[in-house]
Amino acid sequence: MSRRSRLAHQPLDRRSLLTAAGAAGITAGLGVAFGTGGDPAGAAPVAPPAPTRTPSPASTPTPTPVAPSPVGTTLESVATPRGTGGYRRLGEGPGWDRVVRQDLAAADGRREDRRTVLASFVQFTDTHVTDVQHPVRFEYQRAGKPGAWRPHEALTVHGLISLVERINSLRGGPATGAPLSFVMTTGDNTDNNCRAELEWFLTAMSGGRITPNTGDPRRYEGVQNSGLPLYWQPEAALRDLDKRHGFPRVDGFLDAAIAQVTSPGLAIPWYSTVGNHDDLYGGHYASDPYFAELAVGDRKLYSLPEAEAAALHRTVREGRDTRGESLKRLLRAHARAMRTVTPDPSRAPLTSREYAEAHLDPAYTGAGPAGHGYTRESVAQGRLYYSFRAAENVVGISLDTTNPDGDYRGHITASQLRWLDRELARHADDHVLVFSHHYSTSVRAGGAELLALLKRHANVVAWINGHSHRNRITPHGGFWEVTTASHVDWPQLARVFELVDNRDGTLSLFTTCVESAAPYGTDLGDLSRTGLASLYRELAFNAPGRSTTLTGEPGDRNTELLLRRR
Template structure:
């Protein structure tokens, strides 16, 4: 297969050296690799047929097919990014409204290399893509949810969660409107989402996530097909009751009365689907019931699909349970199940629904391989039938001719929300780095280096050791090809230097400020590389109107509610050094 540069060079500007290749790319004469490309297209189908495989399924190590590059836009640009404007609170106290605020500037970081003058005139683009993480598409009526722990942890229940699908669709709309890399004008090659795509490890949520990404209609409702059944019409003051006269805990903080909110929240959402290929990495909420309990003897399925739901719990009981969960002392959900048994007389009746069943690792991969969710490709979105055969969820893919991508599975199937790597995957990672033909490697995972301290054995591989973040950092540091490790999980923007590479963590799209990140890798032609990071919000307007319950209006309200969620951390946006940046590092170290 012909190897073609995966990212178009920038259009001629005062920032970029002009050469014949740049001109050809700007005219669309050079094809653009998109991982394994438009797998549903004729190129993928014919290549697969020639090797006796199903269309779009490439053999291990196969290189990417290509798609035609669009004409390169002018560079640089700010429109649609936080370099142009940022949703900003208009007040300091009470329930705060959002409005247009000042842009975030770009900060140059020289922790790993000294930036040379004139590099903007020499640089050429190597790759440009978008990072999503922690979408947390939530089935808010799911019986396995532990909203009643809200008094102990703000992540147990958020007032904006019922609008997560509308919010995610607005994020897709934003990315579709981006004109390319904001710095280099390089066409965006793909979107990578680094896990916690779902919230409850539920089949319903997995379907919603895959449809949001690939395009289609989503009905974000389970149980009763016509009515909401959950904590927000329960009459319990612990939760925001948007349509009730009750002065609940949130209304006492200024939350509005919104008539028709619950019907709007379960109304059909239309997602255009990404117009870019996209890849998927697994997170603990995708793999574990509740994001923290090891799949076991079927107890999670029984609760999830059943007709009884706990909505309230004595504060002291909840605090004790959460303390054990937070410290990793209930990896199998034993204490959780015992608590449900003792609270059985307080369970409320809801409509049972099989769609709420937990999905297995095998089902997660098969769903990604389903042609119904291919969208712009690639088939499997990184996963292949080889993953089904060996039960794995890690893979490598080509980002560009000179850049290899590696997606890791950092979830520990033994339970708890922190992560680690098993020995087999760690050795695979080392081999992949050692054997990489490309001069540069970008690694993706859900967990950050600081949240990989859970080395509990995987029940399916009980004799296999688990390895934490320090070991992964050390391994990546031994390989000079590694330029970045990109992840999520913490819900916070953070950028950390590690000797020779950068760790880039992006905020979630469930908690304020609800961001994604464009990442551009360039060669400065002076012995250094630069990674440009540019944060983007969804397409929803910053200002809200609680009378506007259209899909766009709900996406805007989703953002504003997340700002005001009681107990939510106020530092998740990070500092200027963690937002829009130029990260300089030595080429080849």
């Protein structure tokens, strides 16, 4: 399929998990999106649409119950650097222990033998599928901050496909053995509000062929063959910034990076949450005709003087110029320094409505559900938040914390808060999992109100999010906030969640980090999809200027989070 062909439960106790009789209980109800209406001008909520058809057995095989197992997770092993010096190779290292956190409730030593599984699912976050040749990218900020550009970004598709393969290989939750019911993405699925990026992401998640290339179909056109020492030039002898840090020369890298690959797609249903990079240029700038024209055009800026690059980076980090006026002036001032590239309409931006509508394309249904949480009704309203039945007695709520007027920080409207209040009240007898892209302290507008609202409802178990690219788990009175690292920056993780009732007045939420299925060791001569996925991980670890705190503390990674059953 060409890159331009689209877009123009029953609860189970520990013993019964090991019997075939309870094999598929947890998957009951999946694929049903409640899709209750928004709250335009205080109007009454729209009636829920008819349930989405659950995927057929042919598309979603019935899971086989297995015993709990660390295999394929960071309980078993973790990618670990070898040796010393600048560029370090990776190998297999010891896994991370599970930490029992009792901030919200005490642990009863007998809970393991009597607990009942309520839900088992996976979180992907911040995959940042990237069109590295897009004219509206800000690689040139690297002149002022080395970490502002990633030398491994050309391999985001390969890394995501390998993560899909890892989840498909897991036969059950590592703490309970319960079949995994669904995957939820918590935003920044793409990098730069680009049609091509969204097509690649949807295909990687749902299955099919991807050609991660825009512009000239015969060759790469971007900063990595520009001859500029600011960027890693993988196929040149040039001693660029990254090679000074020990990065290797890899002949054939760029042709391999843009060659067609195939994703098997997830074998379980998946849902989608929007992030600021899905909605805004560079995750910060609001839609503008100037940027839209530049995106599909034939001119691209590759470099800036260090002082200007540093000033631009500070402007974004401080949340200024969200409408992009100073950025437009900067780009116009450097118009003569822009290079010619092949124009491509697939680089065009999407409105929020178009972003959600793309998920409804039958070509991307995969294991389901149709729309991956979005419905025709929500799309018609331009509404990117919804609720869905995650399991019997468990409801998921996906929020939209992006700001269409610009700003990488979070934003939630009063109307969405009113809708959320009604949803939480409507499901007072269910356990509720809330998903969003932004974490609590990054929601600049409405964040305090959102946190207070979640605290008022006793049925909220967890608020699961991303955005920071860092593992962090925070107690909030009666529920846990779980923030997961990205799959673009080291340590490149996703997270498995297992919710259980301990039958002693408490619940436990198990969290287990997982890496992609790619081998830890790399072979620089292996430019296959799998070999490139391994290199993707290794390059991320070695990226100059990367943050070294994103892994978090042990209590932010593999955990058992106890809370009172209210």
